[in-house]
Amino acid sequence: MKIVCKRNDLLKGVNIVSKAVPTRTTVTILECIKIDASSDNIVMTASDTQLSIETKIDGTIEDRGIIALDAKFFSDIVKTLTSDTVTIESDSNFHTKITSGKAKFETTGRSGEDFSPLPLVPSNNPIVISQLALRESIQQTIFSIADSNDQKPMTGEQFKIEKNHLRVESLDGHRISIRNITLNEELNNNQEDYDIVISGKTLNEISKIINGGAEDMVNLYITKVPEEKKNEVTQFIKFEFDNTTVVSTLLPGGYYNIEQMFSSEYQTKVKINRKELLDCINRATLLYAIEGKKEPFVMNVTEGNMELNIRTFNSSFDENIEVEKEGMDIDIAFNPKFLNDALRVIDDEDVTLYFINPKAPCSIKDENESYIYLILPVNR
Known part of the structure; x- marks a missing residue:
């Protein structure tokens, strides 16, 4: 050669x-x-x-x-x-x-x-998605996957394709991340429905390889297996873009029923400037550099104000941010990393937080629910 x-x-x-x-x-x-x-x-x-x-x-x-x-x-x-x-x-x-x-x-x-050849995945009836939308959907959810093989489905993300809609879901037992995408109807006018779990490693690598262009497309091909044989036969997904082909095995078994974890009811609704809240979290967690124990990040919401604080054995942090509040006052605590991970991938200037009570999960979502983040509070 x-x-x-x-x-x-x-x-x-x-x-x-x-x-x-x-x-x-x-x-x-x-x-x-x-x-x-x-x-x-x-x-x-x-x-x-x-x-x-x-x-x-x-x-x-x-x-x-x-x-x-x-x-x-x-x-x-x-x-x-x-x-x-x-x-x-x-x-x-x-x-x-x-x-x-x-x-x-x-x-x-x-x-x-x-070298073994790539697994054969039929190249017909692709799911077509822009590289920009695919990369964003991965980057805005991948941080919520689990890193333990004891919970195999949690080490991947669920991709649910129904008609011209893609829903990407991930969870690790402490939080849930969801991204909803509307697919181009002309490019996906004969699409089948799929409910699959893709390895987090595969998605991480895909997000690094694709160029992220809004006009550049990725074709996804999925091996179709009868429902009764899904746990017996290895399924594959193939990504085709530019001059590159990526083939990955799909994670076996079903995903978790995330829908039952959500509630449309809330007692408190808070609208807050995303950057202000994110900056506050970053300042507050500076205390962790000098303390061995990571204490929770506390939100105390009253009319027009959110007081945020961390109390450690030797140090403390307090800050107040103006908010728009509907409903009851609430005092609730979180792992600040989980809040940070969600806030840093949202592009909106303001975000809306929904609370039920201090023991129930908080959700962060926009009006169209193009993104949804559910975060469990921590005990104090």
């Missing part, structure tokens, strides 16, 4: 597929990036068996072939090159030369044939 490509194109491809290289594995071929120049395109691939990524890069194929190179070593090489053009050639024994300007590396690769 012999290919010639631009250094920047090669680096971009390496950075994309490297996100699927496992940090630990007993299958050594998975520590590699496959470069496939056996046909008319240069295609790079990496996989950890649960997540597979392939991307096409521009370049000239002078001699067709396939090679697998150690991902870390190859990535480190490409990052250090300074010349515009890179030549990669390998012989039948996988001896590989990487040349760029005056620099020349030699290494021994592996057979690219040892």
